[in-house]
Amino acid sequence: MSVQNQIENKLLEAFEPLHLEVLNESDNHNVPAGSESHFKVVIVSSRFEGERLLARHRAVNATLAEELAGPVHALAMHTYTAGEWKSNFGDFPSSPQCMGGSKARN
Numbered sequence: 001m002s003v004q005n006q007i008e009n010k011l012l013e014a015f016e017p018l019h020l021e022v023l024n025e026s027d028n029h030n031v032p033a034g035s036e037s038h039f040k041v042v043i044v045s046s047r048f049e050g051e052r053l054l055a056r057h058r059a060v061n062a063t064l065a066e067e068l069a070g071p072v073h074a075l076a077m078h079t080y081t082a083g084e085w086k087s088n089f090g091d092f093p094s095s096p097q098c099m100g101g102s103k104a105r106n
């Protein structure tokens with residue numbers, strides 16, 4: 001399993017996020033091609049309600065302690081409550097209506 005998948009799985013389990021992005025940014029750094037050492041995490045979770053930024057980051061760090069002690073050299077974190085996300089970025093984007101199957105033929 002890739003490091004990116006490990007990070008995603010652990011964060012999904014620990015925080016039950018409303019939104020999660022895990023981006024491998026290793027190619028922006030001076031590392032060999034295909035590396036998984038630099039990541040950015042954007043996570044929106046109700047578990048962050050009432051928590052200060054430092055406590056949120058500590059919780060993410062604790063969840064990913066194994067990865068941070070091993071292959072991950074850098075982790076940028078953007079942690080939000082649903083309300084913070086909405087006030088900063090608006091609603092989560094909606095998926096378009098499916099036009100496949102029988103609807104496409106009408």
